[in-house]
Amino acid sequence: MSLLQSYVMRLRRKRHQVRAFRKHFSLKPVVNRTGKIRPGDILLFSTMRDEYVRLPYFLKYYRNLGVAHFLIVDNDSSDGGREYLANQSDVSVWTTKASYKNSKFGVDWLNWLQSKYGHGHWTLVVDPDELFIYPFCDTRPIRALTDWLDVSQVRSFGAMLLDMYPKGRIDAVPYLPGQDPVEVASWFDPGNYMIEKNRRYGNLWIQGGPRSRMFFKDKPTKAPALNKTPLVKWDKRYTYISSTHMLLPRGLNLTYDEWGGEKASGILLHVKFLNTFAAKAEEELRRKQHYQGSVEYKAYVESVQENPDLWCKWSEKYINWRQLEILGLMSKGNWA
Amino acid sequence: MSVGIIMLVHTAFDRAEQVARHWSAAGCPIIVHVDKNVLSGPYNEFVQALSDLPNVRFSKRHRCEWGTWGLVAATQSASRMMLDEFAHVRHVYLASGSCLPLRPVQELIDYLAERPQTDFIESATTSDVPWTIGGFDKERFTLSFPFSWRKNRFMFDKYVSVQRLVRYRRRIPNGIVPHMGSQWWCLTRQTLSAILDDPDRSVYDRYFSKVWIPDESYFQTLSRLYSRQIESRSLTLSKFDYQGKPHIFYDDHLQLLRRSDCFVARKIWPFANRLYDAFLMDPAGAMKRTEPNPGKIDRIFAKAVERRTRGRRGLFMQSRFPVEGRENGLTCAQYSVFQGFSDLFENFEPWLAKVTGTRVHGHLFAPERAEFSDGQTVMNGALSGSATLRDYNPRAFLSSLIWNTRGERQCFQMGPRDEIKDIEWDIAKDPNAQISVISGAWAVALFKSNKNFSDIRQEAARLQQTESKHLDVLRSPWAKARVRIWTMAEFIEAPMEPLQTIIDEIGKQTQFGLAEVPKMSDLTGFGQFLQNLKNQGMHPYLMGDFPVEHRLHEPNQDKPKPYLVR
Numbered sequence: 001m002s003l004l005q006s007y008v009m010r011l012r013r014k015r016h017q018v019r020a021f022r023k024h025f026s027l028k029p030v031v032n033r034t035g036k037i038r039p040g041d042i043l044l045f046s047t048m049r050d051e052y053v054r055l056p057y058f059l060k061y062y063r064n065l066g067v068a069h070f071l072i073v074d075n076d077s078s079d080g081g082r083e084y085l086a087n088q089s090d091v092s093v094w095t096t097k098a099s100y101k102n103s104k105f106g107v108d109w110l111n112w113l114q115s116k117y118g119h120g121h122w123t124l125v126v127d128p129d130e131l132f133i134y135p136f137c138d139t140r141p142i143r144a145l146t147d148w149l150d151v152s153q154v155r156s157f158g159a160m161l162l163d164m165y166p167k168g169r170i171d172a173v174p175y176l177p178g179q180d181p182v183e184v185a186s187w188f189d190p191g192n193y194m195i196e197k198n199r200r201y202g203n204l205w206i207q208g209g210p211r212s213r214m215f216f217k218d219k220p221t222k223a224p225a226l227n228k229t230p231l232v233k234w235d236k237r238y239t240y241i242s243s244t245h246m247l248l249p250r251g252l253n254l255t256y257d258e259w260g261g262e263k264a265s266g267i268l269l270h271v272k273f274l275n276t277f278a279a280k281a282e283e284e285l286r287r288k289q290h291y292q293g294s295v296e297y298k299a300y301v302e303s304v305q306e307n308p309d310l311w312c313k314w315s316e317k318y319i320n321w322r323q324l325e326i327l328g329l330m331s332k333g334n335w336a
Numbered sequence: 337m338s339v340g341i342i343m344l345v346h347t348a349f350d351r352a353e354q355v356a357r358h359w360s361a362a363g364c365p366i367i368v369h370v371d372k373n374v375l376s377g378p379y380n381e382f383v384q385a386l387s388d389l390p391n392v393r394f395s396k397r398h399r400c401e402w403g404t405w406g407l408v409a410a411t412q413s414a415s416r417m418m419l420d421e422f423a424h425v426r427h428v429y430l431a432s433g434s435c436l437p438l439r440p441v442q443e444l445i446d447y448l449a450e451r452p453q454t455d456f457i458e459s460a461t462t463s464d465v466p467w468t469i470g471g472f473d474k475e476r477f478t479l480s481f482p483f484s485w486r487k488n489r490f491m492f493d494k495y496v497s498v499q500r501l502v503r504y505r506r507r508i509p510n511g512i513v514p515h516m517g518s519q520w521w522c523l524t525r526q527t528l529s530a531i532l533d534d535p536d537r538s539v540y541d542r543y544f545s546k547v548w549i550p551d552e553s554y555f556q557t558l559s560r561l562y563s564r565q566i567e568s569r570s571l572t573l574s575k576f577d578y579q580g581k582p583h584i585f586y587d588d589h590l591q592l593l594r595r596s597d598c599f600v601a602r603k604i605w606p607f608a609n610r611l612y613d614a615f616l617m618d619p620a621g622a623m624k625r626t627e628p629n630p631g632k633i634d635r636i637f638a639k640a641v642e643r644r645t646r647g648r649r650g651l652f653m654q655s656r657f658p659v660e661g662r663e664n665g666l667t668c669a670q671y672s673v674f675q676g677f678s679d680l681f682e683n684f685e686p687w688l689a690k691v692t693g694t695r696v697h698g699h700l701f702a703p704e705r706a707e708f709s710d711g712q713t714v715m716n717g718a719l720s721g722s723a724t725l726r727d728y729n730p731r732a733f734l735s736s737l738i739w740n741t742r743g744e745r746q747c748f749q750m751g752p753r754d755e756i757k758d759i760e761w762d763i764a765k766d767p768n769a770q771i772s773v774i775s776g777a778w779a780v781a782l783f784k785s786n787k788n789f790s791d792i793r794q795e796a797a798r799l800q801q802t803e804s805k806h807l808d809v810l811r812s813p814w815a816k817a818r819v820r821i822w823t824m825a826e827f828i829e830a831p832m833e834p835l836q837t838i839i840d841e842i843g844k845q846t847q848f849g850l851a852e853v854p855k856m857s858d859l860t861g862f863g864q865f866l867q868n869l870k871n872q873g874m875h876p877y878l879m880g881d882f883p884v885e886h887r888l889h890e891p892n893q894d895k896p897k898p899y900l901v902r
Contacts (some may be wrong), residue, residue, distance in 0.1 A: 024422040139588035142604055151581060160654040191717020191740035195652055204657055208732075213720045220728040227654060256655045260662045265655035286874045305535040314718040328739060334577045334644030336637050 013248040016239040019104070020111035026098035027073060027109055031086045034071070034117050041068035042142055044124045045114055047106035048074060051128040052081035053276060056178040058128050059088060065132070066141035067124065072119060073098050073109045101288070104242075111239050115151035118234035122146040125230050125244050126268065131182070132159060132230060133321050135332040148335055149233070156247065157231040158255030159266035160327060162188050163209045164318065165273040165310035174275050181271035182318055188269075189213065190316040190327045193226065202245045203227060203253035210310040215299040224297075228268055229255055264333030267324050273310065339364050339445050339522075340425035342414040344407070345433035346371035346400060348606035349382040352433035356386055358616050362441030364429075365391040365422040367414040372397040372406075393417055403485050407519070407551040408544065412532065419529055426452060429522045434603040435572065436585075436615055441680055444571075444599045448522070455527050455563045458517030458570045459556040477514040506546070509539045509854055515560055516553040518601065519571035523559060532563035573598035575637040578645050583637050590614055596633050650768075652735055652878065667732065667738040672747040672842060673763060673817075674865035676777025679751070680824065681854035685709075691852070692842050694745040700732070700737070701754035706741045716740040730759040738768070745842060752778055752802035764809050769817035771810060772838050775803060776824040776879025780857055783865045787880070793872050807878075825880030828872045829858065 037043065044067045051058075059070065067327045070091040074082045075098075085093045096109065103109050114123055124142075126132055134145050134157070149157060164185040166173055173184050193208035206227040207220065216223035228244045232252060239248050247253055285297045316327070324330045341359045345352045345368055356366050368386070370379050379397075386392050395414040400406040409432060418428055426489060427448045437444070448454075462474055479499045483491040498504075509516065523531075534540065540558060544550040559566060573596050575583040582603045585593060587610040593601055604611055650668025658664070678684040678698070689696040689709075699708030702789045705713070706721040713721045717740030719733070720726075726733045738746060763769050778799045782792050810819045818841070822834060832853065863882040870876070 006460075136586070136588060140586050141607070143607060144338065144586055147605065148584060149582070152579070158654050189718035191736050192719045192725075193653070193736070194725075194732040195654070195657055196729070197657065202504055204654060206654060210718070211720060212725060213714070213722075217720060217722045217725055220725050256657045257647065258657060258659045258662065260647050260658045260664050261645045262643055262651075262653075263655040265653075312714050314714055314716055316718075328648060328653050330646075331653065331655050332640065332643060333655065334640045336583055336640035 009248060009250060012241070013237070013239055016108075016111060016241055016248070017115070017237075020108045020239065022155070023098070023103050023108035024112040026096045026103075027094040027112075028096065030074070030082060030093040030095050031091075032094075033089070033092045035086050036090070037069050037117065038063060039120070042066060042122045043068065043118055043124065045110045045118070046070070046126055046128060047100075047109060048072065048077070048081065048128045049100070050077050050079045050081065050280075052077070052079040052084060052145065053175065053177050054128045054181070055081055055084055057180060059091070060178075061131055062124075062126075067142050071113050073106065073113070075106070075317070081274050091232045097141045107240050107243060113253075114234050114238075115236040119236040122149075123232055123233055123234040125232075125240070129181075129257045129270060129272045130230075131269040131271065132160070132266060133269060133324065133330070134159070134231075135264055135321060135325065135330070135335055137266075137321055139260065145335075146231070147235070155233045156229050156252040156255055157264070157266065158227070159228040159231065159268045160193075160206055160210075160329065161228055161268045161270045162213055162324070163226075163272065163310075164188050165210055165315075167309075167311040167315070169309055170273050170277050171275040179287065181274060182269060184275075185271050185273050186318050187311055187315040188318060190314070190329070193329075194220075198246070198253075201241075201248075201253055202250045203229070203246050204256055205245075213312075214310055215243050229253065230268060232265075262331040262333055264335045267321070269318070338422075338424055339427045339429055339441075339448055340418045340422055341366045342411065342418060342428060342430045343368045343433055343435075344371075344400070344410060344414075344430075345369065345382075346374060346434060346802070349378060349385070351604070351606045351612065353385050354612060354616060355433070355436065356392060357389065358437060359441060360389045360391055362445070363391075364441060365393075365418070365425060367393050367395050367418045367421075369395045369410045369414045370397055371410075372399040373401075391422070392840070393421060399485060401486065403549045403551075405545040405550050408554045411551070411555070415528055417530070419525060426525050427522055428525070428528055429571070429600075430520055431572065431600060432520070432602060434606065435520075435600050436604045436611060437600050437603070438573070438593055438596060438615055439599050447599070451567075453526075454522065454565045454567050455523045455559055456567050456569060456571050457521035457523060457556060457559050457563075459515040459560060459568050460517055461513060461515055461565060470632040470819055475483075477508060477553070479548070480504075480546040481548045482546060485778055493843060495683045500730075506543070509543050510536060510831065512540075512557055514547075515556045516549075517556045517568065518572065518574055519551040519572040520600075521555055522571050522572050522576055524563075525553065527559050531558045534558070534561075571599045573601040573633065574603070575633065577637070578641045583640070585611060587611055592633055592636065650726075650735055650739055652732065660833065665768055666766045667711055667735050667768045669738055669742060669745070670768045670770060671738055671745060672772070672838070673750050674747065674772050675750045676774030676824065677772070678749045679777040679780045680774055680827070680857060682857055684854050685749070687852065687854040688747060691839055692745070692747070694747050694842065695741065699745065699754050700734075700748040700749060701726070701750060701756055701759060703753070706733070707749075727755055727758070731762050734759060734762065747842075752799040752806065756802075756806060760806055760809050761814075764812065764815040764817050764819070767816040767818075770838070770841060771817050771819045772834070773807070773810065773819070773821045774824050774827045775807060775821060776800075776876065777827075778803065778860070779866065779876060779879055780859070783859075784857070784861055789868070789872070793869060793874050794878060796869055797874050800874075800876060803878055823878065825879030825882055828856070828859070 044062055071187055072085055072091060072093050074093055074095040082093060082095055083317050085091045100106060110125060164182060166185045167187055175181060175184050189209045192213060193206055196205045204227050205225055207223040209226060212220060212223040225245050229247055230244050241248055255263060281297050325332060341364050343366060361364055383394055395417045398406045400410055415428060418425060479496060483495055485492050544554045547553060576581040585601055585604050587608050590610055649664050685696045695709050697709045700706045705723050706726050708715045708721050717736055719736055719740060740791055779796060782796055827834060863884045866876050866882050867884045
């Protein structure tokens with residue numbers, strides 16, 4: 001990388017910081033309990049809209065992993081989710097009616113919250129339909145992982161998005177609040193992922209899984225990206241630039257090994273495909289607030305009407321992280 | 337006579353206190369060294385917390401940074417204090433705040449009492465062991481390292497290069513032979529006091545203070561001068577990863593640690609409650625009396641290091657994406673590629689599946705779709721047979737296919753009609769590929785087709801050009817695959833021999849040779865067909881020399897079956 005390129009990246013990073021600052025005026029605090037945050041706490045940042053049904057399990061899951069505080073941006077929910085969150089003692093909530101799209105799909109809001117509250121903490125940025133899995137997550141809290149990353153002088157930890165889906169029609173089994181969504185959507189594609197390197201930012205660009213297989217088989221370039229870097233030891237100079245797919249400075253994107261070895265990595269179980277999905281897809285399409293003119297949702301709505309069964313004979317049923325490790329979807333690296 | 341414990345502490349004071357109480361309860365005097373980087377607030381609290389124990393002392397504090405002299409200085413002061421203040425101590429055990437005694441302390445005391453003259457210190461010369469990280473083995477003793485590796489990497493590296501450039505070499509004082517080993521030792525009073533009271537100590541100290549990672553070599557080297565009996569191993573279980581950082585033990589290592597039989601383990605995650613409870617609170621859970629043997633744990637940590645440095649062969653995933661040349665193979669297992677066989681033999685695929693018991697696909701890179709075995713549209717791993725998805729990233733397609741079907745050998749057909757341009761080099765360079773080619777066999781399909789001859793001529797020219805380029809790839813010096821190429825004429829001269837060789841190499845030993853042979857297409861008139869192409873100005877040369885006349889080497893239905901080669 002030449003000096004000029006580095007400088008361009010620096011400007012880009014600064015621009016994102018300015019954006020984040022500009023957009024933060026639209027955030028109105030609902031309840032701010034950030035005074036409770038202690039040094040060393042692991043913080044979770046998320047943005048959501050009308051996700052009430054998922055919240056009870058979401059909070060329970062991450063509390064259980066050892067997340068100390070949740071910082072959540074509510075994008076004008078009308079289903080009572082905001083009030084529910086405001087009643088939780090370890091959650092701080094901001095709300096906004098501003099455009100999701102104009103805030104770079106929530107990135108600007110969270111970048112600002114992270115620079116303000118996340119500096120020096122390990123921060124986890126996940127959507128309400130993402131469950132973070134890492135090596136030994138059944139026996140070791142997330143603090144064990146971040147301590148180990150600290151000792152190893154690693155600042156960011158990658159976790160690929162793994163789309164989960166039910167067997168049969170997506171709307172066949174209703175999902176109930178508080179239920180583990182993986183009980184409903186317990187299947188995934190174990191081995192159809194395609195990886196390329198993004199030379200500009202240094203991150204990997206991963207596509208594939210059931211969405212490529214079913215919705216994007218004729219236009220694979222448009223298939224959604226699955227690479228994510230949700231866990232970062234945050235510094236106020238850092239910014240996410242496209243969802244949690246890419247970060248600046250670029251060094252944070254190097255969550256993979258290029259010399260044949262394997263770095264440790266995790267998985268985000270993406271439990272998007274529940275019975276609530278069809279309605280959500282139609283609404284999102286109407287709002288046109290998603291990436292690439294909501295091309296993703298267009299494809300969903302078309303296919304969802306025809307044949308919503310993502311399951312195939314070679315789908316794998318989720319058991320635990322060790323299964324994902326053996327399948328080669330994530331890795332322990334040298335953490336033992 | 338008893339064992340004295342030196343504890344080097346810099347963090348997790350609650351755990352350090354808990355362990356100190358454990359040692360103390362068994363009657364071991366303790367000297368605690370707290371890193372000078374620790375603020376006075378936490379330090380005073382810690383001192384206060386341990387003030388009720390009569391046999392705990394705090395030694396002079398030094399600034400300890402990884403790989404620097406401070407750690408040795410801290411150990412020296414603490415040792416001095418131990419020897420001076422507790423006259424009955426015979427063995428001094430060096431431990432850290434994150435060490436955890438795995439066996440009852442009394443067992444350690446008894447064990448050492450039975451070996452009153454023995455120093456337990458891992459100590460080996462640099463030329464004998466490949467332990468060192470970062471390339472400094474001999475050089476760590478002959479260069480000077482005044483800059484911190486952690487805080488001032490730039491100067492560290494530059495200073496090393498400069499010294500290398502001017503061929504600077506430090507003199508090793510008094511002809512001592514540098515040894516190194518684990519920094520966690522257990523020395524006898526005699527040896528330790530001899531080291532501390534050495535008249536030349538200032539010389540040694542000056543020398544070692546500029547050595548790279550002196551805490552792994554100071555005592556390890558000097559104990560060789562005085563010890564009567566050195567047992568070169570550490571009583572502390574401590575595993576290091578490929579960067580030289582210690583592996584950390586967690587709750588789920590409990591069973592592993594119980595099996596270790598070592599006296600002390602390091603390093604324990606401070607929040608591993610189950611481990612601390614099991615080993616400190618529960619004397620009944622103590623283990624049988626056996627010789628310490630850390631070897632049992634080696635495997636699991638050696639594997640972790642290998643996973644990090646070499647990875648799983650043939651796997652491309654979110655945290656393993658090697659640059660070209662570092663893949664250690666594009667694929668994870670051997671597979672076979674057949675070119676021209678299914679053109680020449682009518683029932684080649686079912687025959688091959690039957691004879692070898694492998695998974696036989698059609699043309700995986702066919703323009704319409706990936707022809708998976710048994711007409712499936714999706715394969716293992718939910719890999720889609722869609723041509724668009726496959727051609728979007730053919731490398732990923734192939735490596736995923738082989739990875740997803742680990743344990744079952746894959747065979748597939750290829751030919752000049754397929755979309756091979758983007759994948760042919762990858763296959764040719766893959767040592768796992770076994771490629772068998774009957775060149776020119778694509779003409780058989782044209783020969784049998786019912787197309788206009790001018791179309792056939794055009795198509796033949798195109799296929800011949802593609803295959804010819806493909807053969808250049810297979811014959812290139814970069815090709816690492818196992819490649820066999822026959823011209824069609826050559827092959828049908830004696831088809832069984834090559835088939836037998838290929839099948840044998842796949843590894844399914846047919847004890848009595850091939851019991852069944854695939855049925856060859858009827859080639860009557862093929863020679864004339866080629867001649868017609870030639871007459872049209874298109875010279876088909878890849879199939880070798882076919883005479884126009886129907887000749888003996890063309891398979892004839894009346895003839896008995898060919899003799900089978902074993």
